[in-house]
Structures are given as C-alpha cells and as structure tokens.
Amino acid sequence: MAIKATRRLPSLIALRAFDALVRQGSTGGAALELHVTHSAISHQIKKLEEELEVALVERQGKGVHLTSAGRKLSQLVNGAFEQLRDIHSALPTSTPSGSLRIACAPALLARISKILDRFLRDYPDVSLYLLPIEQANQSTDIVISFGDSEVEGLRIAALGDIMYFPVGSPRLLNGAEPLRKPRDLEKQVLLHEDDGYDWSRYFLAAGIPSLQGRQNIYLPNAALTIDAAIAGTGITISDHILAGEQLAQGTLIRLFDIEFPAPHPYFIILPPRGANELSKAFAEWLMGELEMIARVG
CATH class of the missing domain: 3.40.190.10 (Periplasmic binding protein-like II)
Structure with a gap:
C-alpha cells in the first residue's frame, strides 16, 4: 500500500520515534534511546499514521512488524536521518572547539548529563565541565536555572509550559x-x-x-x-x-x-563571557533536546 502523498511535512518528532522503533526493534528500546516513556512512543507512531493516513505497524505479537507502507517509510526515514547525522561533516564551515563550563540545578544537571553524548558527537573537539548552580561564577559560560537568576547575561526562556x-x-x-x-x-x-x-x-x-x-x-x-x-x-x-x-x-x-x-520556566542564561559561538550552539541544541523530551515524554 502506497503512502498517501501530502504537501504537509509530517511531525519530525513522530518520524524520529518511528525511526528509533524500527532500529531498536521494540517500543521499550525506542523509549530508552529517546529517554521518553513507552506510551509516548506509541502515541507518536499513532500520530504519524494519522498524519499519513496509512497503517505503518501491525499491532499483533511481539516485536515490531511493519506493513508494506511502514517498510517503505523506514527506508526513506533512515536515509534522511543518516544524511542529517552527517550534516556537520558535509558543511564547509569549521566546528567550534574549546570548553564550556555549565552550571545547572542538580536534578536537571543529572538529566542533561545522560544525553550529552548527542552533543559531543557533533562537537568532537569540545570539553564540558558540569557544575552545581551554586558554583556559578565569572568563569561560567552557561547557567541553566529553574526560574530567573541573579546571574547577569542574555536570558533564553525555554519550556514555559511544564x-x-x-x-x-x-x-x-x-x-x-x-x-x-x-x-x-x-x-x-x-x-x-x-x-x-x-x-x-x-x-x-x-x-x-x-x-x-x-x-x-x-x-x-x-x-x-x-x-x-x-x-x-x-x-x-x-x-x-x-x-x-x-x-x-x-x-x-x-x-x-x-x-x-510549574511556577517557572527553565532559563538558559549566557553570561557576557559565554556569549560566543560555542555557547550559543550548546544553548540551541539543549533547547531542542528539552523540547523533544517535553513533547513526547
């Protein structure tokens, strides 16, 4: 069965969940990879099927059994994501290098530390120093706080609807x-x-x-x-x-x-010394990751 043609771009979050499901071979494996719940993966697959108006997964037995449309979409999605994973090496511009000192509230610090491998894959010449928010000082490049902070610098509000x-x-x-x-x-x-x-x-x-x-x-x-x-x-x-x-x-x-x-959003704060290309790249990456977790978590 052919996937219905549409001009509207399907949800990238749903496509990412589908790609993880196919590669991992189970809902549980996809959930662990994306750091979300099993039900979140199932919800995104159902959402993708509704957007494309075609069944992608046969819901019977154990494991992942794709329909013919699911197998076709899997080939397309896998190829597209492989190209996206290689995007940094394909671009002629140089990748920022150096180190970042990041101060963050303890619980969020523990959460972020589990997904930093994704950032480091794209920035192989970067070292990260993770600090409790109490240790934020003039040498800190990025501060991530729940609610506002007395730290001076550019404030980026992220995830205000927690x-x-x-x-x-x-x-x-x-x-x-x-x-x-x-x-x-x-x-x-x-x-x-x-x-x-x-x-x-x-x-x-x-x-x-x-x-x-x-x-x-x-x-x-x-x-x-x-x-x-x-x-x-x-x-x-x-x-x-x-x-x-x-x-x-x-x-x-x-x-x-x-x-x-929640009473406050998370704020990403770039102190004056942290307003550089590498800090901005990390802030943009983190906002995308947190948005992904918030939507499908």
Whole structure:
C-alpha cells in the first residue's frame, strides 16, 4: 500500500520515534534511546499514521512488524536521518572547539548529563565541565536555572509550559496502603524539595486542598526527592523533564491524571563571557533536546 502523498511535512518528532522503533526493534528500546516513556512512543507512531493516513505497524505479537507502507517509510526515514547525522561533516564551515563550563540545578544537571553524548558527537573537539548552580561564577559560560537568576547575561526562556504531577515507585501501588485515587496520598509519605508549596498546589488542583500526607520528608533538591521516590521512601512531585528517564525505565510511575503547571520556566542564561559561538550552539541544541523530551515524554 502506497503512502498517501501530502504537501504537509509530517511531525519530525513522530518520524524520529518511528525511526528509533524500527532500529531498536521494540517500543521499550525506542523509549530508552529517546529517554521518553513507552506510551509516548506509541502515541507518536499513532500520530504519524494519522498524519499519513496509512497503517505503518501491525499491532499483533511481539516485536515490531511493519506493513508494506511502514517498510517503505523506514527506508526513506533512515536515509534522511543518516544524511542529517552527517550534516556537520558535509558543511564547509569549521566546528567550534574549546570548553564550556555549565552550571545547572542538580536534578536537571543529572538529566542533561545522560544525553550529552548527542552533543559531543557533533562537537568532537569540545570539553564540558558540569557544575552545581551554586558554583556559578565569572568563569561560567552557561547557567541553566529553574526560574530567573541573579546571574547577569542574555536570558533564553525555554519550556514555559511544564506540568507537574506525583510520581512514585511501582511497588507502592499494591503495598500496604494501595494508591487508587489522590485522596489515598494521605496515607503516604510525601517528599518535598521545597516548603510544601508544590504539594499544596497539587491538592488544590485535585479538589482536596486540606489533604496532608501521613508524614513528610524535606530534601535539599529535586534530584534527591527522585532518588528517594525510586527507593520507595515516598511520593514526590516531578515532571517529564526531570523524571522522564525513570518513567521510561519503569522505576517510577506517574500517579493519577491530575497535573498542574510549574511556577517557572527553565532559563538558559549566557553570561557576557559565554556569549560566543560555542555557547550559543550548546544553548540551541539543549533547547531542542528539552523540547523533544517535553513533547513526547
């Protein structure tokens, strides 16, 4: 069956998910490669089929079984992405070299460190120094903050529509105090990276503003609340940017369907010394990666 001709460019995010699915041979493998959830991959494949108005994957049995249209699209997509991967070597301009000192909030720092290999493939002569945001100083090239910062420099707002929701270990679902609805959280330990503001906003969104957890643990940052949630210590509030990898791997699960908007966007700040070609290239790359995670996570 031929793919229906169309002048509208299909979603590049959906095409990327399809390409990963075919190469990895499974939804799980594609999810791990792109650092998103299994359901996100399935959603993007379905979206691509709707855009092209043709079935691409046979949904029966294990593994990935492509339709004739899927096999044709796979050849086209694979060739196109191979050309895109080689784009830097094909361009006559030189690739920036040197080093970047990047200061970032702990949880986002942990997340970004898992995908930096993609940047380094395109910039083989670059070294990266990743620092806690508290160590940002005059020698820092890039600062990535949640909300604004006192650091001087060019501000680039990224991902202003982040949504928060509870996450926890799958072991807690059928534990001594099962989790079936938001009100069940009153029997759970709640993990906080702040003074309780995020949880109060969640309970307000859930229509139970007076609810409180059985006990509370207050931690210095979101990275530690995520680690504690994975260990089964309690439930925390997070998002697809910070907890996306754990959600994709199944070490954390999203609880319930209720969510609420994060109070601030992420800001990429280029201090005066960091406003150079390499810093701008990293900022542009990072915004694209985070946008990908936010859309399909």
